Amino acid sequence: MLATASPRSIEGAALAKASADLKAASARISDDHPGYIAALSRNLTLWTRFAADAADSRNGLPVELRAGVIRLAAFVRHHTMRLQRGDPAEISVLLEINKNIAEGLRGSGRARSEE
Numbered sequence: 001m002l003a004t005a006s007p008r009s010i011e012g013a014a015l016a017k018a019s020a021d022l023k024a025a026s027a028r029i030s031d032d033h034p035g036y037i038a039a040l041s042r043n044l045t046l047w048t049r050f051a052a053d054a055a056d057s058r059n060g061l062p063v064e065l066r067a068g069v070i071r072l073a074a075f076v077r078h079h080t081m082r083l084q085r086g087d088p089a090e091i092s093v094l095l096e097i098n099k100n101i102a103e104g105l106r107g108s109g110r111a112r113s114e115e
Helices: 007-027 033-055 063-085 088-114
Strands: none
Touching: 007 033, 007 088, 033 063, 033 088, 063 088
16 A cells, blocks of 8 residues: 655654754854754745646635735745844744644645545
8 A cells, every 4th residue: 555645744744854944054053054054045946846736727725714824934935034144042033833734734734635
């Protein structure tokens, strides 16, 4: 039996991985600043992909939700730029966003599979 993951599950796992990378990199920022910047960049790349997918006219999500994803990605970009120049303690904002969206994706996936 071959198991496959839903797109939402894959996106949720990607957010969880990005969060784990960000958390680990911020804990060792003084020893590996380039690693911290790389983790921020990988997270930003993920959010840029989410925004591009949401902007695609073939995306089946409601327009309001797609717009929300694009706005959230813009916020992540802005906050990432601030983090690259400043205090890594504010990494918690990105961690919280990733956690909440990943949980929502898992919750949505469960609700759909139960229908």
